[in-house]
Amino acid sequence: MSVLVLAEHRNGELKKTTFEALTAGRSVADKLGTEVCALLLGDGVDSLASELGKYGADKVLVGNNSALQNYSTEGYAEAIQSVVSSQSATVILLSATALGKDLAPRLCAKIGAGLAADVTELDVADGKLVAKRPVYAGKSISKVEFNSDVQVASLRPNVFTAQENAKAGAVESVDVNPGDIKALVKDIVAAAGKKMDLSEANIVVSGGRGLKEAENFNIVENLAEVLGAAVGASRAVVDAGWRPHSEQVGQTGKTVSPTLYIAIAISGAIQHLAGMSSSKFIVAINKDADAPIFKVANYGIVGDAFEVVPTLTEELKKVLV
Amino acid sequence: MEIIVCVKHVPDTASRIKINSDGNGIDTSDISFVLNPYDEIAVEEALKLKEAQGGKVTVVTLGADNSVSSLRTALAMGADSAIHLKSDNWTGDSYATAKALADEIGKNSYDLVLFGKQAVDDDSSAVPQMVGEFLGVPSVSVVVGLEIDGSNGKAEREVEGGKEIVEFSLPAVISAQKGLNEPRYPNMRGIMQAKRKPVNTVEVGVADSKSTVSQMEMPPARSAGKIVADVSELIDCLKNEAKVI
Numbered sequence: 217m218s219v220l221v222l223a224e225h226r227n228g229e230l231k232k233t234t235f236e237a238l239t240a241g242r243s244v245a246d247k248l249g250t251e252v253c254a255l256l257l258g259d260g261v262d263s264l265a266s267e268l269g270k271y272g273a274d275k276v277l278v279g280n281n282s283a284l285q286n287y288s289t290e291g292y293a294e295a296i297q298s299v300v301s302s303q304s305a306t307v308i309l310l311s312a313t314a315l316g317k318d319l320a321p322r323l324c325a326k327i328g329a330g331l332a333a334d335v336t337e338l339d340v341a342d343g344k345l346v347a348k349r350p351v352y353a354g355k356s357i358s359k360v361e362f363n364s365d366v367q368v369a370s371l372r373p374n375v376f377t378a379q380e381n382a383k384a385g386a387v388e389s390v391d392v393n394p395g396d397i398k399a400l401v402k403d404i405v406a407a408a409g410k411k412m413d414l415s416e417a418n419i420v421v422s423g424g425r426g427l428k429e430a431e432n433f434n435i436v437e438n439l440a441e442v443l444g445a446a447v448g449a450s451r452a453v454v455d456a457g458w459r460p461h462s463e464q465v466g467q468t469g470k471t472v473s474p475t476l477y478i479a480i481a482i483s484g485a486i487q488h489l490a491g492m493s494s495s496k497f498i499v500a501i502n503k504d505a506d507a508p509i510f511k512v513a514n515y516g517i518v519g520d521a522f523e524v525v526p527t528l529t530e531e532l533k534k535v536l537v
Numbered sequence: 538m539e540i541i542v543c544v545k546h547v548p549d550t551a552s553r554i555k556i557n558s559d560g561n562g563i564d565t566s567d568i569s570f571v572l573n574p575y576d577e578i579a580v581e582e583a584l585k586l587k588e589a590q591g592g593k594v595t596v597v598t599l600g601a602d603n604s605v606s607s608l609r610t611a612l613a614m615g616a617d618s619a620i621h622l623k624s625d626n627w628t629g630d631s632y633a634t635a636k637a638l639a640d641e642i643g644k645n646s647y648d649l650v651l652f653g654k655q656a657v658d659d660d661s662s663a664v665p666q667m668v669g670e671f672l673g674v675p676s677v678s679v680v681v682g683l684e685i686d687g688s689n690g691k692a693e694r695e696v697e698g699g700k701e702i703v704e705f706s707l708p709a710v711i712s713a714q715k716g717l718n719e720p721r722y723p724n725m726r727g728i729m730q731a732k733r734k735p736v737n738t739v740e741v742g743v744a745d746s747k748s749t750v751s752q753m754e755m756p757p758a759r760s761a762g763k764i765v766a767d768v769s770e771l772i773d774c775l776k777n778e779a780k781v782i
Binding site: 226286287289290293313314315317318319320321322324325326328329330331332333334349350351352353354355356357358359360361362363364397398399400401402403404405406407412413415416419443454460461462464466467468469471475476485486487490493494496497498499505510511512513514515516517518524527528531532535536 | 548550551552553554556563574575630631632635657658659660661662663664665666667668669670671674675676677678679681693694695696697698699700701702703704705706709714715716746747748749750751752753754755756759760761762763764765767768769771772774775776779781782
């Protein structure tokens with residue numbers, strides 16, 4: 217029996233979500249009385265292995281294969297399957313990132329495991345994982361219990377806190393065979409001018425229809441830049457073509473849980489609130505004092521965004537820069 | 538090209554969700570159900586491919602009797618026929634759902650299976666990739682660009698901070714993300730024609746649920762905080778009270 221945590225990396229660096237998943241995996245393993253194995257897959261990724269012990273990995277398995285240089289659904293699932301059986305893993309944790317959300321289901325179908333996706337709370341009962349996860353974009357929370365011997369969960373980024381907890385982190389290399397891959401990543405294209413991803417950002421600054429036109433979004437972008445934040449948008453703004461779909465926050469967009477969410481000229485439609493209500497702190501700036509967004513905001517300013525936001529940006533520059 | 542689109546009948550995103558009296562599901566009494574918004578994108582993509590390259594579009598759903606109305610919506614958009622998988626013991630588990638869908642899809646000939654990237658009720662984003670594995674075909678999820686050329690395809694998949702360009706062989710499973718296309722609205726002619734299009738009902742046993750939702754609860758309620766007078770008070774609160782900047 218062991219808890220297997222997939223270590224995700226990008227551009228030669230481990231992702232922050234990997235440390236979150238390892239910390240969660242450590243806590244699950246302690247409750248089950250078993251060990252944590254971190255699994256690194258890629259091509260020439262040995263140098264990343266040493267950091268994983270710091271966050272609670274007893275063992276770090278490194279599977280190098282030239283076919284795993286880029287992520288592939290089939291290749292990763294096949295490689296992990298062999299590790300799951302060699303390590304007798306009964307709990308597998310991934311991050312609910314683009315990679316984890318794509319991979320976890322394929323893996324589950326391959327090994328006959330149950331899945332709890334995009335989990336925000338993990339516990340153990342009767343020797344098995346129990347997970348809580350938002351459904352209906354956060355309008356309610358489901359408690360998931362498993363009927364399968366092997367239990368898989370993907371963990372929502374930014375929810376589990378990464379904590380250093382040094383364990384042996386003994387590095388072992390494993391042979392992985394990615395098998396026959398029929399869908400291959402040929403290229404990775406970075407989005408133009410985009411600095412930070414919405415679902416992993418610590419601070420999100422979002423704008424809504426109250427900004428009147430696409431060009432006025434610069435006040436949102438300027439504030440985001442000063443805060444090192446990701447830019448989000450309401451559905452109305454995306455549907456109007458002012459902003460790309462990838463920035464939409466809400467039930468048909470991204471669900472975010474940042475430390476700080478600043479909603480600018482967003483009234484707070486129910487599908488938008490569903491996507492951001494799990495943020496730790498919410499600030500609302502809106503000229504309509506009755507806007508529903510104020511009902512969920514920790515701090516609100518009733519005022520014209522075109523006056524308040526540039527002032528806020530300038531004042532924050534003095535404090536932060 | 539034979540295209541199968543898997544769809545789900547889900548609560549409208551404007552719905553307020555309440556927990557049922559058993560505490561393990563939602564109270565559906567005041568909720569209006571619609572074709573899952575991401576599935577509309579999948580249906581649209583199937584229709585565009587059919588219009589460009591010829592073929593046939595079949596929509597499939599697993600669900601209660603009322604889910605036939607989402608099949609009719611897809612037929613009104615232009616799909617050719619529909620299959621309604623009905624089960625008495627379906628609980629919503631992704632694995633069991635995917636197994637039932639894959640068993641049915643496997644009985645048909647197909648080049649492409651399209652899904653929405655997630656159903657806006659359960660939000661698992663799991664069934665498409667599971668169906669890919671059960672069928673033994675490649676899957677590409679969260680797709681915002683798709684080209685099909687003979688037995689090969691090329692998809693743009695949305696990832697953090699960019700896109701992956703994925704090349705794959707057919708048959709394949711694709712899950713559609715917002716941005717792939719703008720779904721058409723069914724017109725009156727489509728709605729009238731949809732009434733005459735075949736919906737084949739198949740009773741299926743859904744076995745092998747790997748997970749159970751044992752309880753549902755409302756998220757912790759947020760209460761309104763304070764209205765601050767100006768920017769300097771806001772910064773003071775963020776810095777000294779919330780300690781987030």
